[in-house]
Amino acid sequence: MEWQNQEMQQQEEGYLQYQFQNGVCGKVMTDEQMEELRKQIVAYAVISEQLAEMHKAMSAHQDFTGIRLGNFYCDPIVASIGHNITARQRWTPTSLQLQILESIYDLGNGTPSKQKIKEITVELAQHGQISETNVYNWFQNRRARSKRKQQSSGSINAEPEADAEGLGTKEKRTKPESLKFIDIPAQGVESFYFQNPDTGIDQFTGKVESSGGYDPYNNLVEQFGLLG
Amino acid sequence: MEWQNQEMQQQEEGYLQYQFQNGVCGKVMTDEQMEELRKQIVAYAVISEQLAEMHKAMSAHQDFTGIRLGNFYCDPIVASIGHNITARQRWTPTSLQLQILESIYDLGNGTPSKQKIKEITVELAQHGQISETNVYNWFQNRRARSKRKQQSSGSINAEPEADAEGLGTKEKRTKPESLKFIDIPAQGVESFYFQNPDTGIDQFTGKVESSGGYDPYNNLVEQFGLLG
DNA sequence: AGCCTATGAATGAATG
DNA sequence: CATTCATTCATAGGCT
Numbered sequence: 001m002e003w004q005n006q007e008m009q010q011q012e013e014g015y016l017q018y019q020f021q022n023g024v025c026g027k028v029m030t031d032e033q034m035e036e037l038r039k040q041i042v043a044y045a046v047i048s049e050q051l052a053e054m055h056k057a058m059s060a061h062q063d064f065t066g067i068r069l070g071n072f073y074c075d076p077i078v079a080s081i082g083h084n085i086t087a088r089q090r091w092t093p094t095s096l097q098l099q100i101l102e103s104i105y106d107l108g109n110g111t112p113s114k115q116k117i118k119e120i121t122v123e124l125a126q127h128g129q130i131s132e133t134n135v136y137n138w139f140q141n142r143r144a145r146s147k148r149k150q151q152s153s154g155s156i157n158a159e160p161e162a163d164a165e166g167l168g169t170k171e172k173r174t175k176p177e178s179l180k181f182i183d184i185p186a187q188g189v190e191s192f193y194f195q196n197p198d199t200g201i202d203q204f205t206g207k208v209e210s211s212g213g214y215d216p217y218n219n220l221v222e223q224f225g226l227l228g
Numbered sequence: 229m230e231w232q233n234q235e236m237q238q239q240e241e242g243y244l245q246y247q248f249q250n251g252v253c254g255k256v257m258t259d260e261q262m263e264e265l266r267k268q269i270v271a272y273a274v275i276s277e278q279l280a281e282m283h284k285a286m287s288a289h290q291d292f293t294g295i296r297l298g299n300f301y302c303d304p305i306v307a308s309i310g311h312n313i314t315a316r317q318r319w320t321p322t323s324l325q326l327q328i329l330e331s332i333y334d335l336g337n338g339t340p341s342k343q344k345i346k347e348i349t350v351e352l353a354q355h356g357q358i359s360e361t362n363v364y365n366w367f368q369n370r371r372a373r374s375k376r377k378q379q380s381s382g383s384i385n386a387e388p389e390a391d392a393e394g395l396g397t398k399e400k401r402t403k404p405e406s407l408k409f410i411d412i413p414a415q416g417v418e419s420f421y422f423q424n425p426d427t428g429i430d431q432f433t434g435k436v437e438s439s440g441g442y443d444p445y446n447n448l449v450e451q452f453g454l455l456g
Numbered sequence: 457a458g459c460c461t462a463t464g465a466a467t468g469a470a471t472g
Numbered sequence: 473c474a475t476t477c478a479t480t481c482a483t484a485g486g487c488t
Contacts (some may be wrong), residue, residue: 071472088484089484090463090464090465090479090482090483090484091464091465092463092464092484093464111476113474134464134465137463137464137465138463138464140464140465140476140477141463141465142465143476143477144477144478144479145462145463147477149479205465317479317480317481318467318468318469318478318480319468319469320467320468320480321468361469362468362469365468365470366467366468367468368468368469368473369467369468369469371473372473372474372475373467375473375474376474
């Protein structure tokens, strides 16, 4: 990907250009370009809305013309344009792999070094799809969980949770969202969080600044006059 | 790759500073520009958040057992009472905070100094509870993880999808997931989803199917006839 | 058809 | 910084 010298001054074209090199991409922008970007951002917001709307509509009708790739719901638009979008599910060790992993784990040689992991991965790869990360995670989880099991076996008690409520304590923590959106900042919530000093940086920044009158959204709208 | 320098000075102030070395495109935006961009991104993030809220509101005609406080679920009752929640959980950045952090990180100005962290913290505090330690840790982790990730990138390939386990193995996956890593698709930039920036160890399937380079943005615009 | 559980993966924080 | 730990999120399967 190359750019011309001239392009820099004409904003109608190439307002944003990237150069890839070693997978890195550098950005060069004039401020017209930036302006353009700004518009794009705004536009994108609109698009997002459209998508959200569409998503809503579709999930409402339960009838989507979209396709499904694995467990990944892909709506028509995405499907139409995102020819490259593929779905992948999490790795599941084959029984053989599991056996091997277990046996290695049983050797007790704690955390396998990176090198070790590589080797293991290579070996396991003969029995099915696997990656080093998978192996790494597996050991990580294996250790953590066996440890936890151990420590909890001593005391038989109920939920150490903070349910000060006897009334229908229903603590479901299942995300019902279909279109997993971002988390909404917990504003106006008091903080009880304090941390362990160590990093030297001062701790505790308790309070949550509740939206103090600053409404970025409207600001933006105002500024750009977007979204009606 | 080179350009005229005359364009550079066109604007009021030395808006742009291009520095090249070995034909590599280094930092090419002025700090103000960076800052500006950053703000734009943040603004967009805010919009997204709004959209998310909207989405939730719309689709939340269903039951929900509790509300979420940051990373922490609590029963409606408790929530309403709103006090005495012995909840001390680890900090979870809001999407907005994340966006900001990411954008700062992307500026590439390495490890923020303590002073810098303070500033960042202050800024982020507007969007949710946060402490300097959090910020510090975040950068710490971000750096470490992206680095590890990098090292493995060299040995990718070699395991093409056409690979052995072609049968029935649905090793694909790409979830649009949350919007937390919103990509502003600029021209010619593909791929929005990178698997886990962590572990560094080859994230298997993490391979991003590099396409022929379609432009999602324009496609969307086309689809929706947006942005005139 | 829906919960439940086991477990792969992500990530904030802690430790060396 | 590099690793590791701890906790949590998300999901594949299984059971009812």
